[in-house]
Amino acid sequence: MATELDKVDVVTIGVGWTGGIIAAEAAKAGLSVVGLERGRERGTEDYQNIHDEYKYAIRYELMQDVSKETLTFRNNREQRALPMRQLGSFLLGENLGGAGTHWNGQTWRFLPYDFEIRSMTEERYGSEKLREDEGYRLQDWGITYDELEPYFDQFEKTAGISGEDNPMAGERSDAYPTPPMIKTRTLQMFEEASTNLGYSPIMMPSANLSEQYENPDGESIAACQYCAFCERFGCEYGAKSSPEVTVIPTARKTGNYEVRTHANVVEVLKDEDDDSRVTGVRYVDVRTGEEFIQPADVVVLTSYVFNNYKLLRVSDIGQQYDPETEEGTLGRNYCYQIFGGATGYFDEQFNTFMGAGALGMAFDDFNGDNFDHSDLDFLHGGNMAITQTGNRPIATNRTKPDTPSWGSEFKKESIESYTRTLRVQGQCAILPHRDNYLDLDETYNDVYGVPLVKLTFNFTDQDLAVQKYVTEKAGEVMEEMGANDVVLDAASTDYDITPYQSTHNTGGTVMGDDPETSVTNTYLQHWDRDNLFVVGAGSFAHNSGYNPTATVGALAYRCAEGVIRFAEEGGRLEEE
Amino acid sequence: MADKTNKEKQFSRRDFLKTTGVATGGIIGGSMLGGLVGFRLDSPTEEADTGQQSAEQGAEGGGNSGSYNPGRMFFHNDTTFDTISQAMERIYPEDDMGPGAIALGAPFFLDMQLAGEYGNNTREYMQGPFYEGEATQGYQSRLIRSELFRLGIERLDTEANEMFDDDFRNLDGGQMDEILTRFQEGEADMGVPAATAKPQDFFRLLRSATIEGVYADPLYRGNHNMEGWKMKNFPGHQHAYIQEIDTDSFTEIEPQPLFGGNH
Numbered sequence: 090m091a092t093e094l095d096k097v098d099v100v101t102i103g104v105g106w107t108g109g110i111i112a113a114e115a116a117k118a119g120l121s122v123v124g125l126e127r128g129r130e131r132g133t134e135d136y137q138n139i140h141d142e143y144k145y146a147i148r149y150e151l152m153q154d155v156s157k158e159t160l161t162f163r164n165n166r167e168q169r170a171l172p173m174r175q176l177g178s179f180l181l182g183e184n185l186g187g188a189g190t191h192w193n194g195q196t197w198r199f200l201p202y203d204f205e206i207r208s209m210t211e212e213r214y215g216s217e218k219l220r221e222d223e224g225y226r227l228q229d230w231g232i233t234y235d236e237l238e239p240y241f242d243q244f245e246k247t248a249g250i251s252g253e254d255n256p257m258a259g260e261r262s263d264a265y266p267t268p269p270m271i272k273t274r275t276l277q278m279f280e281e282a283s284t285n286l287g288y289s290p291i292m293m294p295s296a297n298l299s300e301q302y303e304n305p306d307g308e309s310i311a312a313c314q315y316c317a318f319c320e321r322f323g324c325e326y327g328a329k330s331s332p333e334v335t336v337i338p339t340a341r342k343t344g345n346y347e348v349r350t351h352a353n354v355v356e357v358l359k360d361e362d363d364d365s366r367v368t369g370v371r372y373v374d375v376r377t378g379e380e381f382i383q384p385a386d387v388v389v390l391t392s393y394v395f396n397n398y399k400l401l402r403v404s405d406i407g408q409q410y411d412p413e414t415e416e417g418t419l420g421r422n423y424c425y426q427i428f429g430g431a432t433g434y435f436d437e438q439f440n441t442f443m444g445a446g447a448l449g450m451a452f453d454d455f456n457g458d459n460f461d462h463s464d465l466d467f468l469h470g471g472n473m474a475i476t477q478t479g480n481r482p483i484a485t486n487r488t489k490p491d492t493p494s495w496g497s498e499f500k501k502e503s504i505e506s507y508t509r510t511l512r513v514q515g516q517c518a519i520l521p522h523r524d525n526y527l528d529l530d531e532t533y534n535d536v537y538g539v540p541l542v543k544l545t546f547n548f549t550d551q552d553l554a555v556q557k558y559v560t561e562k563a564g565e566v567m568e569e570m571g572a573n574d575v576v577l578d579a580a581s582t583d584y585d586i587t588p589y590q591s592t593h594n595t596g597g598t599v600m601g602d603d604p605e606t607s608v609t610n611t612y613l614q615h616w617d618r619d620n621l622f623v624v625g626a627g628s629f630a631h632n633s634g635y636n637p638t639a640t641v642g643a644l645a646y647r648c649a650e651g652v653i654r655f656a657e658e659g660g661r662l663e664e665e
Numbered sequence: 666m667a668d669k670t671n672k673e674k675q676f677s678r679r680d681f682l683k684t685t686g687v688a689t690g691g692i693i694g695g696s697m698l699g700g701l702v703g704f705r706l707d708s709p710t711e712e713a714d715t716g717q718q719s720a721e722q723g724a725e726g727g728g729n730s731g732s733y734n735p736g737r738m739f740f741h742n743d744t745t746f747d748t749i750s751q752a753m754e755r756i757y758p759e760d761d762m763g764p765g766a767i768a769l770g771a772p773f774f775l776d777m778q779l780a781g782e783y784g785n786n787t788r789e790y791m792q793g794p795f796y797e798g799e800a801t802q803g804y805q806s807r808l809i810r811s812e813l814f815r816l817g818i819e820r821l822d823t824e825a826n827e828m829f830d831d832d833f834r835n836l837d838g839g840q841m842d843e844i845l846t847r848f849q850e851g852e853a854d855m856g857v858p859a860a861t862a863k864p865q866d867f868f869r870l871l872r873s874a875t876i877e878g879v880y881a882d883p884l885y886r887g888n889h890n891m892e893g894w895k896m897k898n899f900p901g902h903q904h905a906y907i908q909e910i911d912t913d914s915f916t917e918i919e920p921q922p923l924f925g926g927n928h
């Protein structure tokens with residue numbers, strides 16, 4: 090039998106950026122908060138001997154243990170879904186800080202176009218362009234960029250983001266809290282080339298801070314030392330903004346916050362007497378196997394896209410999406426990203442082994458609706474970037490398409506190209522399609538006996554078209570940078586879950602202003618259960634041509650405001 | 666600096682290969698330079714050559730692994746270890762760029778990996794049922810890596826005997842490459858249903874483990890003397906590049922291992 094614990098005001102499931110932000114804000118407001126995190130406690134002191142590519146970047150030391158839980162995957166409904174037995178395409182977070190520990194820190198705000206993509210597209214190009222007959226399901230997010238701007242600003246100030254103004258993006262109420270990072274030689278080459286071509290490059294907004302910074306909560310973040318072990322690693326200097334160096338200590342300092350690690354939540358408990366409420370959660374202590382019930386006035390799901398979906402589904406909260414009838418909202422609008430880039434081969438050697446996770450330059454001339462799509466067979470686009478994140482030798486073995494992948498020729502070319510190649514790459518949006526969605530698997534379970542999430546996803550024509558377009562543009566930039574040879578990325582075909590692409594999964598628990606097409610309102614409050622909030626990239630109605638976390642952070646601050654208001658006043662938050 | 670010594674080493678090694686009359690990268694080059702002393706009981710000539718090689722290495726000041734032998738945890742059988750070592754050497758051969766997989770200790774890297782988490786797939790989802798999936802669905806075999814390697818090594822010999830009437834480790838480099846290509850392209854016979862193991866799965870693991878063994882921190886017993894990193898100009902574990910990051914010219918930095926360096 091499960092042991093019932095004392096009730097708290099707020100419980101969050103998972104302690105990454107979203108769980109940490111909710112905890113910090115709610116605890117500062119005087120609410121008692123428990124964060125249930127299935128992984129371990131960890132912090133800067135654990136990252137002092139971390140410059141080990143094999144352990145951290147190749148064997149995924151910091152990420153989710155998929156022997157315990159993974160998901161199943163198929164490209165379409167005709168296939169049998171099979172477990173993702175090893176991490177690959179995306180690297181799920183686990184332990185204190187979640188994926189925020191080992192992220193790069195490229196911190197872009199989504200565009201004004203993103204939040205109103207349906208109405209703006211219709212207005213500019215007519216409703217034909219929405220391609221509904223082909224199964225595309227664009228929808229507005231129920232909130233505008235301007236409404237979300239203060240929350241973006243709040244997240245950037247908490248994290249101390251280093252950056253400069255972007256002429257191709259939404260208006261800012263304030264400058265970035267810290268100046269941009271150092272513009273290295275290869276970044277300058279990109280800047281010059283893209284400026285020559287008429288684009289507007291800027292330094293990438295970065296959570297690897299350009300200088301020491303104290304955030305509004307009094308947390309101190311160090312200056313980045315450009316150690317080049319950043320993406321997939323924790324920062325040994327406390328210089329990469331992460332939940333462990335910002336919101337988690339802020340929440341703890343209040344005395345109102347407890348993080349309970351090794352606590353794997355398996356169910357959200359519905360109120361038997363009131364179908365507009367939940368009462369708390371049930372979890373398993375992963376070390377002892379004991380079960381506990383944690384009652385709470387407010388439950389906030391902050392366990393990332395897949396588990397936010399899964400906890401709702403296994404708890405039978407909301408209606409599962411059915412791709413045949415298109416009824417139900419839970420699980421719909423799953424999106425991802427598609428990349429298209431160009432590799433340039435040079436005679437010159439560059440310091441490619443130096444870098445930082447968010448050291449880069451980029452332009453948005455081919456992102457969102459910043460360019461005319463009238464004569465194009467796709468919508469949206471992608472942020473075009475060069476980065477210098479610190480190439481490492483196991484993962485970086487570039488060869489030309491006709492070179493064998495092993496043997497002497499491979500060895501020579503991969504060694505020479507290690508310091509003599511640069512890449513420019515577009516990170517392209519994926520738009521929601523009727524056939525791409527989350528469901529629950531009928532065959533495979535996690536170690537706690539709960540079914541795995543089943544992902545059905547493939548790239549659609551729209552995605553492949555945007556990739557092709559952006560790949561060619563990347564090639565032009567690389568030509569202009571003076572490469573001897575420019576090799577364009579091969580076109581994608583079916584989505585493959587094995588090679589790393591990005592941990593930018595979105596959708597499944599979409600926000601909006603209409604319960605017919607969304608799971609929560611724009612305070613991230615569940616439509617059916619007033620004291621249940623669901624926040625993360627799962628809230629995105631589609632995916633943009635940017636990394637997600639600035640927008641995730643903004644939504645978390647908005648959600649925190651909702652949680653606090655709900656704790657004080659109760660009721661439906663969309664009814665102002 | 667690092668680069669200069671490296672070039673000298675490459676030069677003397679090339680010289681040595683010329684004088685012994687052995688083609689670079691062939692089977693003999695591989696095993697000789699790998700410190701597999703005593704494994705080739707059937708091949709006394711090569712043992713003698715190996716002795717010569719050790720002397721040569723001494724002259725170079727310990728530039729490559731020579732008789733580097735940290736011991737084995739997984740491959741208890743000498744022949745099995747020799748077979749996989751030869752296969753790894755074909756993936757990443759000794760040549761005029763520098764040492765190959767064997768001299769770098771990559772087989773010892775693999776040996777330790779197979780004995781641990783990696784070989785036992787302890788952090789991977791290994792619950793059934795198992796089905797042969799689409800390529801886009803990734804690894805679906807019920808075999809853990811150590812089992813797949815054992816099976817793959819057996820099948821290298823089966824293919825070798827069918828095609829060339831000898832065990833894999835006794836073939837010449839070109840013949841080994843032919844066989845490895847058959848695995849890579851999914852043509853080799855694994856002797857089990859495709860749902861259990863595909864030849865390309867074994868090849869993919871062999872290739873990635875070789876590259877990992879060549880370039881992982883020396884902590885893992887490969888990348889001997891950081892020679893893998895030196896070829897590539899990768900400085901390993903450096904605390905920070907903040908002093909150098911804005912220099913316009915290429916900067917050579919002597920590599921450091923994660924533990925035991927002179928930081």
Ligand SMILES: Cc1cc2nc3c(=O)[nH]c(=O)nc-3n(C[C@H](O)[C@H](O)[C@H](O)COP(=O)(O)OP(=O)(O)OC[C@H]3O[C@@H](n4cnc5c(N)ncnc54)[C@H](O)[C@@H]3O)c2cc1C
Binds near residue numbers: 103195592624626
């Ligand atoms: C390698 C990498 C690089 C990235 N780089 C960037 C970048 O440059 N820019 C960017 O914007 N984004 C980047 N991201 C994405 C970014 O890390 C995520 O968007 C962000 O961290 C998500 O925060 P979250 O709180 O929603 O989820 P997570 O950080 O995933 O936190 C969820 C937490 O919930 C816990 N949990 C899950 N299920 C349960 C359960 N049932 N019970 C208890 N606990 C549970 C998990 O253990 C985890 O700690 C990157 C991600 C990765 C992996």
Ligand code: SF4
Binds near residue numbers: 297319326444446
């Ligand atoms: S690159 Fe900078 S922010 Fe990233 S881990 Fe190294 S010091 Fe920290």
